[in-house]
């Protein structure tokens with residue numbers, strides 16, 4: 001079983017999700033974890049989740065779900081060698097996951113992010129990987145009509161994610177570590 005290892009896996013088009021991914025990475029590193037960060041690629045690359053103790057997987061919300069490239073990754077990665085989908089999905093010890101996203105929320109706010117986060121979560125839970133947190137961060141929607149970015153449920157999101165959002169992300173990540181360090185082999189952490 002790995003010890004003290006974390007993975008931040010993300011995809012981004014315009015950079016919002018990368019900002020969040022990098023802050024998650026930096027927070028884990030500062031806390032003392034051995035952390036890798038990588039962008040989900042179009043070409044087939046398998047990721048063995050069980051090589052890590054904590055996995056953060058994030059993307060922008062597209063039509064309330066993940067972008068196609070990420071959906072394809074999730075689907076194909078579940079078919080990697082060694083994965084067994086067992087009835088009742090018995091939990092695997094030593095590993096946990098946290099899906100994250102950025103999203104505009106211009107129409108219905110947080111409800112636009114939740115299906116996507118839960119959908120990603122199901123890929124982990126089906127494999128027996130416990131999902132411990134869902135992190136949703138508002139992010140500017142450059143392709144959309146200006147009003148989506150000024151008149152939606154979050155008001156003016158043209159500068160988001162901003163430093164305040166990223167400090168909240170940092171808090172969530174540190175909260176996960178403080179909560180789980182007794183039940184996961186996260187190594188010697190500075191909390």
Ligand SMILES: Cc1cc2nc3c(=O)[nH]c(=O)nc-3n(C[C@H](O)[C@H](O)[C@H](O)COP(=O)(O)O)c2cc1C
Nearest residue numbers: 013014015016017060061063064102104105139141
């Ligand atoms: C094709 C497309 C579809 C989108 N659909 C939604 C959506 O359904 N709900 C939402 O809240 N935001 C939606 N957004 C906004 C993005 O989720 C948001 O701008 C995100 O922060 C972009 O992340 P990125 O900069 O990492 O690419 C959409 C953006 C694009 C380009």
